[in-house]
Amino acid sequence: MGKGSRVQRGQAIVMIALMLVVLFGFLGLALDGGRGYVDRRLMQAAVDAAALAAAYDYMNQTDYAQAEQAATNQFTNNQRLYTAPSCTGYGTLSASCVFGDSTNQVLTVVAADHSLAGVTFTATAVHQVPVTVMQVLGSGPTMRVGATATAVARRADTNGTAILTLSPDGCPGGSNSLTFQGNSITTVTGDIWSNGNIFDQSGAAGGFVNGNVFDICPAPPAPLTPPKWSITGAQANGFNIPDPNYALPPINATSQTWNSTTRSVEQPGTYNADPHLSGGAGCYFLAAGVYNFKGGLTQLGGFISSNELRPPDEPNLTSTTSALTGTITSIPVVALQVAVPGNSTVTVGGQAFTVTSAGAAAGATSIPVASQTVSGTIATRSVVVTMARALRQFWDMNGVGCGSSFSLAALGSTGFSSGAYSVEVTAVRWEANGVPNCSGPASPACYERESAPSMCRTVTLASSGNIKVSVTTDPGADDFKVYLATNATCTGLTYCTHTGTGNSNVTISSCPTGQPSPPDVQRPPLASTLPNTNPVAATPPRGDLANEGHCVDTSTGSDISCPGAWTPGAVVLYLPNGGCVDLHGGGDSYLFSGYQYQRVLLYEPGPEQSSQPNTCSNNVNGNGFTSLIGMFYVPAASVTINGNNTYQATIAGGVVAWTAAITGTGGVAITADPTLPTFPSTVRLIQ
Template structure:
């Protein structure tokens, strides 16, 4: 028995070492797991922060800095890290920046600009685990923990003007993703992107931007590279850059979500000029050379949209649009006379005997069209640019003024602005009165239109006599807010894009300046005029084309619509594979003489054919389809990033 004395102590010592080791592993192991989890979360946050910041700012330097900042914040690392090389945009090769923190933690980011694929940020991080109990079981070295992540975004630096998603013509597949035939030259300002091949037959292509053809080092045929963004012919002068052709870049479907349809079922269009947004179960019959005004909202054309002979638009215009730069001359053509529909309005002032004296002399007048459109249950006011100027000479006691208007589509009232004697048509003008549209506005007989006396014009006419409105103390007031007596009218229209087209809308301006009615108008979510970009573009529309619903606009009809901020600048939407069921229709966007889709035409699973030179008579937000076919006379398509969607949110890619 004495020989066994002390054995328990040995066993206890051995067991104690095992218990301590297990405790050390449990404690430091759990610390390692928690630290590894925190490190991975910090790297994921850095990847998302970089991609999101690039999307918001367009600056790689800002995005890289934002990633480092959020990484340090998540790991509670204080003090500025040492980063080498300095933050900068990537070039043709990826940029690698490594930042070292005071405790030995490192963050390495590899930044790549992938052209049509957007931008990618890849992050790796290392951090030492300071052992506590487990140190006695090791040689004292601290193990290193690692984390990695990557984020990607279709950034604001890259938005294609024309893009085809199909890979036809590449990898042994037949056909081509973009086919250009017909006559003339397809002129594009911005980038042309094809995930398949681009083929030209007879027609040429001039691109003020880059051409991304996934499996073509060069596009065969008559292809000219111009200067971006001016569109000038090369050689290019700063800040213009010359476009090039790049291969190996597939374009990924951005996957824009569908717009929300608000509004119930609508019947077939009859003779009422104004249509309401909502669900149209039957395909509309736009083929009788009529005009149609679209109130703001989403139009769900469940059976498709067809226009063979009419003019369809949501643009609010004044009667008697003036010649740009000379408001005493009526512009030719008028917007609402497009395609011969004769829906342009007119106005006239005459002298009548009234109840009281107003100052004598030559008075000058302009009018604007007004309407209110709804969005999310709130009312948003719209007011067009001013009409041409009309004058009347008051030279007797009790001379008053009668204002007569032949209605223009979409207007629910007219603001009348007056310039007292001595001002002339150069103004300034002040708001004197408002004239409401009182009767039905129909398109059943527009051949007598415009006519301020009616005479059978189905659009109708309105009139008002101004007397007390022009008496003292009336005077134009530059400080008066819009809608207040004396307030100045909105800015005037600008020159047409080219001879033979109607005027353009006023440009965007700060606050209430600039356009107050159409695509360049911005308002807050409460309905106040605002500087663009803003929450709402009042009156904006979207054509929603569910699976099986095709667009069929021939070269006999015209469609001129604008989207808006509340719809992410989509003008035509069809679901793709990412939002099934996909719409695989073959759609045609023709035009007779004046069409536009201000915003993105997005049909990622369908084929889009453009057979007319007049389809894009305004700035475009882009065109994305599975296949694209340009035939007939070639159009000019100019990208305007102010009318382009914000790319989908940044996402983790690995």
């Protein structure tokens, strides 16, 4: 073998030696680096918990020293440190603790007061982790590992969020995250939060915010300026709020086609094509469930789309304008929409009064009654129920003519005794859960919805006989309950019978005894152009038993107080990528969601929920009484609320959108729901 070959063999040995050094380096990086990575993850969890502990403690005690002590205790427990730390600065805005353990752990807690936006606590920890292989290569005996976390404690005087925009637009420059423009008078009950700027172009209209206003820029913020805006809270710079990441609703894959016949009952499922409601008037009742509008949802023209269950012949209601006490001969009321017949009965505060023979004309602000002493005191704004039909029936709005009515007739010669009888009717619908359909009784798989009572009608039997009750088609109703009293004053009514599922009339010859009274009556309209509103939520059997204020126990099917696990009749409008909502023209949508859907009414997935987020531009241009009771959750999309509509999102975080604009010439009302957990949460991590 020649000399050249021996030289080449020597070079190979050198190269192998160098490669071994590199391999040891990779080995050290894998072993020591991996250990450091795991150690940092554990430390990150510890400082996250420490920051949250400080924030929670401060929310309860409002004491910096106690909050910093809580952070130290939490960190000590999570890191399994058994030596007492040496701490300084408790009670100031910066506290530091040295633990003196083998890794020299140090925890620092820094507090910062951001006024109404809250108090932040930043926990930072560092220590030295021993290394093995890397030490052989000359890196030193330890490596430094650190982690930091920041939690915010919101003030107790902040509210549920009515509007939240996630876009950072406007910080700096560019378009705007939240815009108010036009002459729309906006009423917001709850806080407004924006991850960008809030731009006010609302002219002289402005509005009212019963809450606080937070944005990211400018600093200091002044997005909504008086005198056109009235704000009960404060305006302050806040923090970036993450997408709350509400869970996807359960998508119903059953293929559906919109039934364009007026008074039809639409079914949940997947609609591949946009129903595109246009043309003349009509009404559509939405059965409970999730509606997957893959092609979007457009509503034009004089339509009503709703899942509200309403009674036939909704009663004419008003309210007292002053308290009633002592002996009275008249009842002062908000101006009557329709006349009150003479010699009829009005009920207020659970007491009945006889109207004088003259009655009261439409527009009157007082109802004359026969002299009577009031039992106790009837408060101002108490509901006054008359024996007249309301001028504006829910299902007759926009001229759709879908309202229901009932009539009474005396039949036969045996049955009830001669005399006068009072009758009220309620609409009933059964909602199935986990089964295709049901018709009662109430069970874990079948829930009853019962509307408020109708107006009271009377019938007189000249001799013994029967009473026939006939009801015209009522959107969404499966059955009707009949309540009866043996008088002409519409007092003391109790349950008598029902028409039966699928039937619209029943002939009655007798009634059982010991039966319940009718559900609570509706409330007067919010304005003279609107129909009656639903009863308030209350403890069953009182309160709303049919719509957004109604909850059931899913283990029994029994009615319970809200909030609860399930709201019978609730709907969700789900629009995946490619579908947009466009509600405008003369149509109205009156829809509510429920607790089983986190009260989300409109759901368009964002990047947290789908690889194809919906980024469309949604438009809500209601007419006279559009009301969307539930959250608009469109985290990657925009929404424009425009026109002569009343938009109610009665849920915490009423509108969650990428960007939002409130515009047009009509009134807009967005309301946070105090019965649900607020967002952003009172205490949360922000970094």
